[in-house]
Amino acid sequence: MIVSDIENILPKEQIKENKEQDHLLGNSGVQIIEAYSEEDISKVLAYAYENEKTVNVISGGTKRGYGGEIEKADILLSLANYKGIVEHSVGDLTMTVRPGTTLKEIADELALKGQSVALDPPWPEMATIGGIISANDSGPKRLLYGSARDLVIGLRVVYADGRVIRTGGKVVKNVAGYDMNKLFIGAMGTLGVISEITIKLRPLPKYEGLSLLHFPDGNGQPIRDFSVSLLDSMMEPVTLELLSPSLAEKLTGKSSYTLAISFEDRENAVIAQEKWVRENLPAGVELTVLHQEEAKKWWEDFRRIGPNGYNDEMNEGTTLAALKIGSNNLDVLDVLQTAELLAETHHVAMEGHGGLGHGISRVYIKGQQENTAAFIHALRGKAEEKHGYVVCTHLPFKLREAVNVWGERPTYFALLEGIKKVNDPKRILNRKRFVGGI
Amino acid sequence: MRKLMDIVGESEVLYKREDLIAYECDGYTMYKGMPRAVVFVQSTQQVSEVVKCLNKEEVPYIARGAGTGLSGGATPLGGEVIISMVKMKRMLHLDLENRKAVVEPGFINLKLTQSISDKGYYYAPDPSSQYACTIGGNVAENSGGAHCLKYGVTTNHILGLEIVLPSGEIVEIGKEGIPDQPGYDLLGLLTGSEGTLGIVTKVTVKVLKNPEGKKTVLAYFDEIDDASQAVSDIIAAGIIPAALEMMDDVAIEGVESAAYPVGHPRDIAAFLLIEVDGIVAGIDDQIEEILTVCKQNNVREVKVAKNEAERALWWANRKMGFGAMGAISPDYLVQDGVIPRTRLPEVLAKIKEIGKKYNLRIANIFHAGDGNLHPLILYDASVPGESERAAKAGSECLKVCADAGGSITGEHGVGIEKAAEMRFIFTDEEIAAQTNIREVFNPKDLLNPGKLFPQPGRCVEVKRAGQNEMQPVP
Numbered sequence: 001m002i003v004s005d006i007e008n009i010l011p012k013e014q015i016k017e018n019k020e021q022d023h024l025l026g027n028s029g030v031q032i033i034e035a036y037s038e039e040d041i042s043k044v045l046a047y048a049y050e051n052e053k054t055v056n057v058i059s060g061g062t063k064r065g066y067g068g069e070i071e072k073a074d075i076l077l078s079l080a081n082y083k084g085i086v087e088h089s090v091g092d093l094t095m096t097v098r099p100g101t102t103l104k105e106i107a108d109e110l111a112l113k114g115q116s117v118a119l120d121p122p123w124p125e126m127a128t129i130g131g132i133i134s135a136n137d138s139g140p141k142r143l144l145y146g147s148a149r150d151l152v153i154g155l156r157v158v159y160a161d162g163r164v165i166r167t168g169g170k171v172v173k174n175v176a177g178y179d180m181n182k183l184f185i186g187a188m189g190t191l192g193v194i195s196e197i198t199i200k201l202r203p204l205p206k207y208e209g210l211s212l213l214h215f216p217d218g219n220g221q222p223i224r225d226f227s228v229s230l231l232d233s234m235m236e237p238v239t240l241e242l243l244s245p246s247l248a249e250k251l252t253g254k255s256s257y258t259l260a261i262s263f264e265d266r267e268n269a270v271i272a273q274e275k276w277v278r279e280n281l282p283a284g285v286e287l288t289v290l291h292q293e294e295a296k297k298w299w300e301d302f303r304r305i306g307p308n309g310y311n312d313e314m315n316e317g318t319t320l321a322a323l324k325i326g327s328n329n330l331d332v333l334d335v336l337q338t339a340e341l342l343a344e345t346h347h348v349a350m351e352g353h354g355g356l357g358h359g360i361s362r363v364y365i366k367g368q369q370e371n372t373a374a375f376i377h378a379l380r381g382k383a384e385e386k387h388g389y390v391v392c393t394h395l396p397f398k399l400r401e402a403v404n405v406w407g408e409r410p411t412y413f414a415l416l417e418g419i420k421k422v423n424d425p426k427r428i429l430n431r432k433r434f435v436g437g438i
Numbered sequence: 439m440r441k442l443m444d445i446v447g448e449s450e451v452l453y454k455r456e457d458l459i460a461y462e463c464d465g466y467t468m469y470k471g472m473p474r475a476v477v478f479v480q481s482t483q484q485v486s487e488v489v490k491c492l493n494k495e496e497v498p499y500i501a502r503g504a505g506t507g508l509s510g511g512a513t514p515l516g517g518e519v520i521i522s523m524v525k526m527k528r529m530l531h532l533d534l535e536n537r538k539a540v541v542e543p544g545f546i547n548l549k550l551t552q553s554i555s556d557k558g559y560y561y562a563p564d565p566s567s568q569y570a571c572t573i574g575g576n577v578a579e580n581s582g583g584a585h586c587l588k589y590g591v592t593t594n595h596i597l598g599l600e601i602v603l604p605s606g607e608i609v610e611i612g613k614e615g616i617p618d619q620p621g622y623d624l625l626g627l628l629t630g631s632e633g634t635l636g637i638v639t640k641v642t643v644k645v646l647k648n649p650e651g652k653k654t655v656l657a658y659f660d661e662i663d664d665a666s667q668a669v670s671d672i673i674a675a676g677i678i679p680a681a682l683e684m685m686d687d688v689a690i691e692g693v694e695s696a697a698y699p700v701g702h703p704r705d706i707a708a709f710l711l712i713e714v715d716g717i718v719a720g721i722d723d724q725i726e727e728i729l730t731v732c733k734q735n736n737v738r739e740v741k742v743a744k745n746e747a748e749r750a751l752w753w754a755n756r757k758m759g760f761g762a763m764g765a766i767s768p769d770y771l772v773q774d775g776v777i778p779r780t781r782l783p784e785v786l787a788k789i790k791e792i793g794k795k796y797n798l799r800i801a802n803i804f805h806a807g808d809g810n811l812h813p814l815i816l817y818d819a820s821v822p823g824e825s826e827r828a829a830k831a832g833s834e835c836l837k838v839c840a841d842a843g844g845s846i847t848g849e850h851g852v853g854i855e856k857a858a859e860m861r862f863i864f865t866d867e868e869i870a871a872q873t874n875i876r877e878v879f880n881p882k883d884l885l886n887p888g889k890l891f892p893q894p895g896r897c898v899e900v901k902r903a904g905q906n907e908m909q910p911v912p
Binding site: 191 | 534535537558579582587590591593594603609610611613614615616617618619620621622623624625626627629630631647648649650670673674676677678716717718719720721723724768776777778779780805808809810843844845846847848849850851852856857860863864867868869871872874875876877878879890891
């Protein structure tokens, strides 16, 4: 069937012309199409594929500033209203959910049965599970619970031509065929549109505690030494997240490098681990301990930092940027200290945090555009010296032209290109959103 | 042959028929094929050169580790050159502060844990064959083990890979083991690709700190349904045990007749082996809850291991379980279906029916916590027709798992054995979506051809079982 007119395949109330001027973050579309079902997604893609129309995909919009060199595609396909939990199998600790469901909606519903999705990226009220998986977003708790690649067990994906392909399954252990799930996690929607996600769950912790260790100014050696000894102990921290002084000030009122160490377990076990922290506390370090609701509240605040796609300041010149830095686990300290120094020399404001047990840091920048671009360039140089990388997870569209969002192409780029070509030969999906212009 | 010898040295190539017999199959013995030669490689460079040479000559080839695979992934269909990785067995780097180790693919799984245990660390994936199987093979199969309920399978513990592509090109993915590197997740794709996308020549793995405490419970049940219900109830109580294993009466008969008898009562329907680990202060509560759950489900007897020796015996009894079937049956076929754990009772009942239908005994030893069943179909290959019946019964067990919303393999892989059964869970279009990805890496399909995916037009009935002669390429 050749469909030349989208109005013939979807009700017209699902289609609207985009009257908006250029969006600050780009990744927009001439026509905005709302999908209410997998079938809708499939129809839109089949139409776009036939007619070689480009399609950008959006749901919560929190990652609109993440990659993308095209201001407006032909179509902006919104999944924001394709939401809801399809199945929650309590005894199997699994859930199947539609992509437009926000993480908060999922968490609230699962909590009724004492379970949760062990992902803690920022802005849970706005970020949808589809976007989180597509961007492979994560938070400090990945230290113990892993990231999306450890949790997703099955997907339904609408390929560029409208085919619906299932990957993985609904069981927690499965090696039948290639582990195709992995291809779509973090692919920024360039290989297909995820239309359903099956994910492993965890029981909600019986008890939780948060120890905040405020280190005095000076060198980072005590932070490193303490972290090494905690990691080398048999304690099981859920987070070992280091906050820059600027971020610590915002969240704790104390402007010093701060380690946020969470424990989640039976109450006895949490208390025993907090005792270990107290007994091994380096000299001069101030300790704050929060439990249960207080600890939860602190993490809720933590998850409301950084840009979310809607809180950019529109004044000329100043810009918000977010960076994800990957490094060796213990180099996180170095990453944050380097970022702090570079922020000073490049005249930008910086807040940052990173996990000393998992190697992912986040740095948020506010400043003049040219300073921001120079800062990113300098930080990337430093990170790469130690085999790390810098990816820009949020930048205004205009700045994305000046800064390479993903860094240099990997040496095996031909494989990535080959995979893209197999799944989306006409390159209609989120064109130029990913590494090397894929 | 000459060219291969020029690359690796004369002594490193086997080509005489009597030398090749040991490479006719892996741990899946129902299907055998003769390789053309076996080449022992010692470096990444050699792998690359060998691959380039075979590529040029258009000779198919297979990478092989210890050959402990259970689905025929390393078994030649006939005429392949086997590239043996067993001589690439060094640990290249250990960085405990950053929790990682770099090993060559021939490094043995258990040796990894042994070489870091003095410092209190271990490598989590623990397949039952861990005393022999290699890390490279584990990557190819995405191996699991008894403790993956809490700690995940191989893919959750791989941080980086060096691979030789079928073009001979050497590629490093996940440099330095740093997570989330920009680009599609090739680490995830390669892990479990059963040696069809590239040959792994270096592996960066995550290592873990030993848990502070560990307790192990053994619970005997008179009814299999009660044992199954206890499994679901433990999970529903918010406990994630490190391991939650089950064995039924036929399996108990086997393990009690073999090398590590525990003295399990012979008249019970099933036992559960449950291990909880973590912070010592939190373990006793969990053990109490587990005991309560077992009692609520009519357990006959439940006990906690008194010491490490008792715990080790229980585990030896379990881990040698497959081999133990040799004590009560001349031959056995291991299956590897997965189901949602809440459907254990009905699926186990159906497997029992399959046994009756084919007049074969089926033992069940499995990872109940993650619903990963291992029906062991006992048969005698010397009885005409029995091998075929066993293969059919095995396939039917997988169909039952697939129909219950599960999978045809949880950790043993598809290989030759379950290629046809891929159709139980995937449509032709979905299989094509996967083979299209294979073409990106392995365009000529010279690397481990004929594995993992059903051949067009080939169906279950074509599968030959129990023949010891060389098989034609199907």
